[in-house]
Amino acid sequence: MNHHIQFSVTGGPEVLQWMEGPLPEPGPGEVRVRHTAIGVNYIDVYHRSGAYPVPLPAVPGFEAAGVVEALGPGVSGLSAGQRVAYVDGPAGAYSERRNHPAERLVPLPETLSDEAAAALLFKGLTAHMLVRRVWRPEASPWVLVHAAAGGVGLILTRWLAREGGRVIGVVSSAEKAAMVREEGAEATIVVPRGAAYDQVPDETRRITGGPGVNTVFDSVGRDTLEASLASLAPFGLLASFGRSSGPLPSVDPADLGRRGSLALQRPSIFHHISDPAALRAAAAEVFAAHAQGKLKAHIHDTLPLREAARAHALLESRTTQGALVLIP
Ligand SMILES: NC(=O)c1ccc[n+]([C@@H]2O[C@H](COP(=O)([O-])OP(=O)(O)OC[C@H]3O[C@@H](n4cnc5c(N)ncnc54)[C@H](OP(=O)(O)O)[C@@H]3O)[C@@H](O)[C@H]2O)c1
Known part of the structure; x- marks a missing residue:
């Protein structure tokens, strides 16, 4: 069983519920990723609150770092155990594991921890x-x-x-x-x-x-x-x-x-990185800028994934400095 955060109605942070459900095998062109660190972004708040309408029920989240667990049919260039991250839809990053299009995954450099990647990639791009x-x-x-x-x-x-x-x-x-x-x-x-x-x-x-x-x-x-x-x-x-x-x-x-x-x-x-080659080139520049000290990953706090509602309340309270990261 796979745990995730889901909302069935829009509203305040309290609509975010801890759930469990099955996860199918990755389909053609997909990879199953076991998340190790999930980035919290303001777009997740817009979805939860209804400011940007999404079909319900929904699992929020556009950004996570993790490890490749399984490859779907037709996937090449990635291998089980590889560290990767992603920064786009479909939403669903607030989960322990998920299947994601392989062409939207970015391999992570050794110089960047999973938590730093989850704090840096969406915001850095x-x-x-x-x-x-x-x-x-x-x-x-x-x-x-x-x-x-x-x-x-x-x-x-x-x-x-x-x-x-x-x-x-x-x-x-x-x-x-x-x-x-x-x-x-x-x-x-x-x-x-x-x-x-x-x-x-x-x-x-x-x-x-x-x-x-x-x-x-x-x-x-x-x-x-x-x-x-x-x-x-x-x-x-x-x-x-x-x-x-x-x-x-x-x-x-x-x-x-x-x-x-x-x-x-x-x-x-989403327009900036819609082309997979542009995504990888921009991510490479973000990683290089981080390695050179031009960019810094600022983590305000890390919270358990189960406490996603508390993370949203914190972000909306205007008291955070830098990023919030959820740990499955
Ligand atoms: N267009 C894009 O592609 C794109 C991509 C990523 C993010 N964004 C946008 O960039 C912004 C920052 O995202 P983030 O995830 O890094 O969040 P964030 O900046 O860490 O949090 C929002 C900040 O906005 C300020 N703020 C001012 N009035 C506010 C209000 N009424 N309610 C809440 N916050 C208020 C607060 O700072 P002070 O208290 O210091 O004013 C607060 O800390 C968001 O608007 C997000 O949608 C856009």
């Missing part, structure tokens, strides 16, 4: 997309990063700073601000929980001594949209890549024009 495909450092190195002490935020801040970015990190506490500065942020803006983000644009202009930043990375969404747009210099880009505070209102392109010929982009990791 997101940062890879933002740094390599979205960031526009040409006009100015100044960049604003919201939720800079979060799972993605710490990795993104460090990577941008190592590549010449002058990062202003927005966080909700002085403790988080100190951590973000350790990762290379040049300045931080503290907006305590419950406070509005109104002062962010003026603070940004004061810090940069200019018209604002050229790029904003905003994963908070509803609560930060206005402050993000108002912090941009002319021709700046708002990369809106998440909505932890809630869905964004629609934006009128004419308003982007009036504010200074701004651009708005909604990048997704």
Whole structure:
């Protein structure tokens, strides 16, 4: 029997239930993976809460590291006992074992532990997309990063700073601000929980001594949209890549024009790594950057898989710094 976490209705963390059920043999092109460490990502919260509707019942989770246990028909290039990880769907990573498409598995280097891989891969590939495909450092190195002490935020801040970015990190506490500065942020803006983000644009202009930043990375969404747009210099880009505070209102392109010929982009990791070759190339760059110290796996805490509900409550409480990892 195989244990997993499942939800049959959407709602708060309490809808996550510990279940057991059979696991079929891996089908054609699939591999059975025994999970050793499972990454918790905010997308798991959106699925559980119903913010992103999914067919029910559902097993959450898009990221895990583990060991290959069995190969389905037609699989080559992988072997039983090999350490691997994955970062995409179908969802189902909150489980002891699962079958997953072989072409979506990434072999893990010896330099990376399974827990570090589960803390690094999804968030590191997101940062890879933002740094390599979205960031526009040409006009100015100044960049604003919201939720800079979060799972993605710490990795993104460090990577941008190592590549010449002058990062202003927005966080909700002085403790988080100190951590973000350790990762290379040049300045931080503290907006305590419950406070509005109104002062962010003026603070940004004061810090940069200019018209604002050229790029904003905003994963908070509803609560930060206005402050993000108002912090941009002319021709700046708002990369809106998440909505932890809630869905964004629609934006009128004419308003982007009036504010200074701004651009708005909604990048997704799933487009970034949809091609298996692109996935492996991006993962190789993440592993190399980790080995060089350009990226760091920050584990806020590890919890038993059975306590997935507690992990979700923690993530939503805005008290975590870095990643949460579940251990089956
Ligand atoms: N587009 C993509 O492909 C992609 C891929 C990966 C992740 N993401 C997005 O990136 C974001 C970060 O993901 P993560 O897993 O690393 O989570 P996280 O950043 O560790 O956690 C979310 C953080 O957002 C901030 N926040 C501000 N207002 C919030 C609110 N009302 N409720 C909850 N959090 C709030 C909190 O930091 P402060 O308390 O410091 O404000 C909190 O720690 C998420 O929005 C996620 O959807 C997008």
